[in-house]
Amino acid sequence: MQDNPYKGYRPPALDKLKECGARVWSDVEMETTGGVFSGIILPRAETADAEHIVLKMRTGYNIGIRADRIVSMTVRGVKEAHYRIPEQEFPYDDSNPNVTLLGTGGTIASRLDYRTGAVIPAFTPGELYGAVPELADVCNLHTEKLFGIFSENMGPKQYIALAEAIGREIEKGVAGIMIGHGTDTMHHTAAALSYMVQDSPVPIVMVGSQRSSDRPSSDAAFNLRSAAYAAAHGEIAEVMVCMFGPTSDSYNLLHRGTRVRKMHSSYRSTFRTIGDIPLATVTPDSLRPLREGVYRKRAGRAVRIVPAFEEKVTMVYYYPNMKPDIIDSLVDNGYRGIVIAGTGLGHVNRPLYDALRRAHDRGVALYMTVQTLWGFVQMYVYETGREIMDLGVVPCDNMLPEAAYIKLGWALGQTDDLDEVKKIMLTSVAGEITEREPHDGYLVLQGGLPEVQDFLKNHMM
């Protein structure tokens, strides 16, 4: 922080600061052509323009003053503050289960730098205890920070490192594992871990927040507490995502890692189970299963970790009028696997046929999913589907496109033998393919209908 005394400033604002002997965190009084302003100079956002200087006033408000209006500046001192998370030792209670929180870089708990608005993550057990002391009611917490990256930068290296870390924790005998993760690609990571960590004897719960924890209405603490309960006391030993059920903070849902998807860019209740019902509801002090057929918590520390991933795998979201050169260029660039999100029951247009045949002949693994998200690929129904299968494209049943993409990377990471890959792809490891779609696995209530309005009126949404 003290590395750059002019953080974010460029000329002309930068020149003005230097000319006046001021810097970031200087306590100044500015005389301008439009009055006198005083406060502390704040760092400037890199993306903001170069004309203005940001002041934090004594009242707590920030304002921007144009550098070319400043006549003179009196520097009264420097008021730099470093914000730290208050740390308190996380209490250990013999009767509580041990839970490990693995960190990937998403901030679940944090505190705020009140001057810049920057968020300082809380991560160690002591920091987390300072921010969410209720955690100590349900578990003895241990934390390990694996990486510090945004969720969009998660990739194969991180999936593998996470899977291996989970293996180590299970061997140590923890009762459950939480993984703090940014929400954008949480479902990709959830799918990867579902394949890479098999037969886990303990719950593996992914958790994040849609509203950062610096705001009083954040979902972070509720998510973290619910996830801790699911990890410490839950009976479901699967890779799961634990996030808001409704937008009210009344309960969370546990979603199976291969069937979950982020469905809204900003809602709290953005994660939904697709093509099935969620596994359970969970709150900071209770868990209610919603269905049978889950992997239950077991004694013992045996787990199978299958860490592998081929990076030259891609996903193509088909659209009408797609040209064959899209497929050709992927093949020419050495891609070994392509997951297509096709229309309807799993279709693409005829002009792609030759390109797909060529890809198949070159040994590229081709798999079909549906961009409708809900429902099965059914390539026998129409002539088109049968033709596309003849080209060597393999239908993925009701695997979600992202779950299929991750799985193909994982399969090709294990073997070059395309028949073996096909066997891996079509054998459900963690519920990514279901035999039956329940009648209530597709419920997208439409607002405006009288019966839906009744539901909304009488239940917390």
Add this chain to the structure above:
Amino acid sequence: MSHDRIYRSLGFRSGLEVHQQLATKRKLFCRCPVGLNNGEPDARVTRHMRPTLSELGEYDGTALMEFKTRKTVVYELLRDSMCTYEIDDTPPFRINQRAVEYAIEIALLFHCNLVDEIHITRKQYLDGSIPAGFQRTAVVGLGGWIPFRGREIGIRQVNLEEDSCREVRDEGHQIIWRTDRLSTPLVEVITEPDLETPEEVSAVNALIGRILRSSGKVRRGIGSARQDINVSITGGTRVEIKGVFRTSYGEALTANEAKRQRALLEVRNELYRRGITTETFEASSVDVTPIFAGGEEDLLPEGFVPGPAVRVVRLNGWHDLLATTTQPGRVFAHELAGRVRVIACLDAMPNLVHSDNPRVFGLTDEIWRTIRHAATATKEDGLVIVWGVARDVETACAEIIDRAREATVGVPNETRQALPGGLNRFERILPGPDRMYPDTDSPPTAISREMVERIAAALPEPLWEVEERLRKLGVSEWEARDLALSPWRDVFEKAASGGLLPVKRLAMILTGHRRAARRAGIAFDSIPPGEMERALELLGRRTLLWPGFVALLVRLADAVRAGNGEEERAGIDGIVKSDRLTPAMGEEIDMLVNTMMKGWTGGIGVDIDAAHRALTGEVVYALGPRADGAAIAKKIGERLRGMR
């Protein structure tokens, strides 16, 4: 005034924060329409607010207090007046540019220095009034002033911010809010603490309101303007009183708050005399549930149902202080009760009983002896009994002890809520600047010089200059204020300079009579200015008399209300003619007088004056709006004299 001297001797200081909604169609950070919606909610959402860590690595005082209350916050959602932004499920959209322009205009009206770049700041609130847990607010102008009684009142800041939710109900551990008002753009005008008496507070409040209205950019109606008053006296602390809807209470509110602060300082002094300081303060609480539960029921007064848990707080050395008067009809114990109500959610009043007013609920001496014994209290101590759910009762005891300890310092930093009649009660601890931080969801918005120049060029004439000019024309103070903000200001000034009617009469028509007409349901303000000017001219030339003039205005207003276009309307001269509004003259009056007096012989003993009045009245009645009373009276007078 001697009152003023008293306030000056107390070191009374007050400042105002006036919140005024802007007349934009849409909200500040989303595209929802502005307006209240009283329909059945379409859905509800429930949330809980959690304090965030502040600068010192501790929770902010307000935040902590509100967290202690453990309230479930419920939002009522109405499709037509909210979207996902209002429930904090969508980040803000770009700030409403129209609102920015209005705020700049208002900042200029208050002579503020404008900032060059607007930075949205988040101001934390944990009471649930804003679903995000913070209000988005921004400074637009600083360091302004307004003229007041020959001096300047400083305007510290003009902010542009989003309005909060409307409270529906606050009961126990649940508070319900309606999201329709949320995010309505408003300006907040903050004065320096330059006001020296309660009377000045209400006068300046009214002045600020009028200046805001002079912009023509603000919403009108109930709830569109809200005032907070900051009050302190020497030795006291700044206390903010919120929700001063009715300015008529403003004066009493500030006066009562000054009295309350003085009383609190006296309590502190008395505590010092008794050797009780912040360091030596001692208090404790003990569970007395068994005394009230079972066995000794016959001890309990009828109708008193404490419980399920009862505790008593012992305040060492506090005897008699709990009954110290703080505001009219209020005592120090109300300070404790306020904290207990808000923080422990024990809101069925009265929520405590104390030893300085032991007879409440008819508690007997015997019960008090038992309690005093349980609390190991002496006669020198003060006792406070609270009851309710065990967890809340414990919170209540801790709060009572905290508040009593604060009495050793004097006046706690509080936000207080205005009550009808000029009293106030505790609302929350006054938050500090630590609850302000930059809104990372919104980019800064530069205010271009072109925009400022354009707004400045179209700025309305300063209100006080208009009022001054009107007063110089000879109208009263009240009429000057009315006319300055009136749609009839231009018509008035034009007619006044024309000299056809005396200024006072003109002012009376366009202020007092206008009000009366509107109260009577006449759409006075819908009369086109040109027609009003012509009507005034006819009145001035005595082509119309007062009754005819009034009849004409009613006709004009009705025509506009009926939606008749300019061409369809007969025009003033047409109406005057067709409705025969011009006064009856010479022969016409003669004929009527003749008819009325036919067969009238007079005679001895007849009261001539009474006859004069009666006959005049009959003729005036018969002529209606065309009657020129003076001319008729004169004519009848001549006839009567002739018959004598």
